[in-house]
Amino acid sequence: MDLKGKKVVITGADGFIGSYLTEKLIEIGADVTALVQYNSFNSWGNIDDFSEDKKNATKVVSGNVRDYDSMRRLIKGSEVVFHLASLIAIPYSYDSPMAYVKTNVEGTTNVLEACREWGVEKIIHTSTSETYGTALYVPIDEKHPMQAQSPYSAAKIAADMMAESFYRSFNLPVATIRPFNTYGPRQSARAVIPTIMSQVIAGKEEIKLGALSPLRDFNYVKDTAEAFIKIAESDKTIGEVINAASNSEISIGDLANKIFKISGRDIKIICDEERIRPEKSEVNRLFGDNKKILELTDWKPNYSLDQGLEETYRWIEKNMNRFKVDIYNK
Incomplete structure (x- = not known):
């Protein structure tokens, strides 16, 4: 079509x-x-x-x-x-x-x-x-x-x-x-990447996150x-x-460290109980197979995680008025 x-x-x-x-x-x-x-x-x-x-x-x-x-x-x-x-x-x-x-x-x-x-x-x-x-x-x-x-x-x-x-x-x-x-520019802080980035860019020496071990495919x-x-x-x-899917995975903890590297700062992570899902509700691993979309269409991901994170970080730097970093955005 x-x-x-x-x-x-x-x-x-x-x-x-x-x-x-x-x-x-x-x-x-x-x-x-x-x-x-x-x-x-x-x-x-x-x-x-x-x-x-x-x-x-x-x-x-x-x-x-x-x-x-x-x-x-x-x-x-x-x-x-x-x-x-x-x-x-x-x-x-x-x-x-x-x-x-x-x-x-x-x-x-x-x-x-x-x-x-x-x-x-x-x-x-x-x-x-x-x-x-x-x-x-x-x-x-x-x-x-x-x-x-x-x-x-x-x-x-x-x-x-x-x-x-x-x-x-x-x-x-x-x-x-x-x-x-x-993830990417325009995403709200209800998602993990802008949650991390907005706290970092606001100058926080300690940032609040939920569980760090879950693996995600970004x-x-x-x-x-x-x-x-x-x-x-x-x-x-x-x-x-x-x-x-990208057919790859990274833990939330490792993702945070990638973002810290972009900022050029050493930052401490605090696990905030309010941000942790109930034990049986936490999805511990999402790692997607993209063979089907590659077979049915000519789609393929063009952005690496590092490229996407860099673009997102720079956008959030310019749009910090959208983020209330001291309030947990559900």
Whole structure:
């Protein structure tokens, strides 16, 4: 599928990954409608940081995936839908699990049902590597069992199953992308890399983190956005679940030391009990197998971890007004 000229809807376009995907689609020449979450400040999230020409090329619609009627209006006439809107913070899912069901499960069902009603040509549904839970074997391929180790991951598993059911029940042309840990400029401090970097750049001699031993597979956000594009373009991806992974891993402790090296400072880490997940909820290892995406598309990661960390660090240096380093961002 050639996305140039296609009428494309992106839910969650104001978010971290969604904003990069929106920019990429504009560059390709797609006709983009971007759903942002309604708020009384008329904020478009990360779209507010776009250049004026990209803002002008984007039709921005405020709404909420929880509302079926607004999804029906939004998706009418579209040809391709990228569904990224989701509640994503794991710690907050312990406080408000029902909110995750309403947004991630009911919201996804609303999007799928609207796509079915209007005969959308292709839907890219966004999953997460958290659905796998702690690795039972590595590298984790798409056949790995799913394990609900947090209310967030449970809601995403349910959303994935709804996407699969619409493919099997109604022949809806859905492909599911399962990104591993994405990072980069614009990411909030609810994620570990900006949490570390913002504390370091603020001049902290001691930084607060949760567990240091978990292993993660990190992907630079521009690589993740490109994976969305490649999965949408490929005719081989319908009905498939596809990892977007770097096929490598690093511990949180070693990651912090890499960031300290960029800063040129020696910094002490303090384990903050508030930031540690419940024992059975902690995902100890995520190391993704990316063979399937390499076979079905011509995607490959272009950024090394060192390159991505350097770019992210420099962006956070220039945008420290976005970070409240003395407050734990769930």
